[in-house]
Amino acid sequence: MAFLMARREKPEENLWVKCPGCGEVGFKKDLGRNLKVCPACSYHFRMSAKERIEQLIDPGTFQEMDVAILSRDPLRFKDSKSYRARLKESRKKTGHAEALVSGVGLLSGVRVSLAVFEFGFLGGSMGAVVGEKILKAMLRAKEERIPLVTVSASGGARMHEGAISLMQMARTISGRLLLSKEGVPFLSILTDPTTGGVAASFAFLGDVILAEPGALIGFAGPRVIEETVKQRLPEGFQRAEFLLAKGMIDGVVPRAELKKKVATFLYHLWPPAKEACMKKWAKRPKEGASVAGNGGT
């Protein structure tokens, strides 16, 4: 009975969601079952870091790391609120200590080092801690010799930390270069939005760069550019499909196909991934043997 009461008292807006793509109103629960993609128009809603990890990583295999690294307030920054208060609020709202969740886990049987942005935490901004966690995820990939997969959703550098946040661009790029030297693959997934210092640093340096349909990807926002150049920007400017047409990214992949596509790339880029796939298929029951040579994800 108490459960029914709780259901009835729940505010209506928490149950329904309106699609910004087509205006359809649907149940939030149904949207969640469909990987947060609108069934009517395929609009891709933003995902939390937790949802993204559940989508990409095999159940029960993710091990979060570097949880105890916490942001400091080097500039004692304050605008309408103090930076410390904003951090506290974001921690409460998202359940994460920072705007990036990192760790290791299996992606279709392949062990990967994963770093996923949490956009709900100060717009997924990259401050010293986010930069440090990305670098550590890179070093983990290098030391363990496992592929690095990042999922970006960020407004860019964290201005509350001033120049320190900008330094994270150089730090993450240097980490990426280490992976190149070791020949460890790096697959970068860009989601809505990937902008500012994140787009202008490691996120665009993947061996393979994939994006979700309709994702806003760029450095400065379209409005700022339009005001600066005093020109109307072309249709679809800074969207994933536009970037693909201009050769900036390698593919636009619908969310439902993303895990399979990433696994396929890992399989081709990284010999140990191929071995892991073979092992996974070898363990499968014999009745499916006729199709076992195909796919492998």
Ligand SMILES: [Zn+2]
């Ligand atoms: Zn829609």
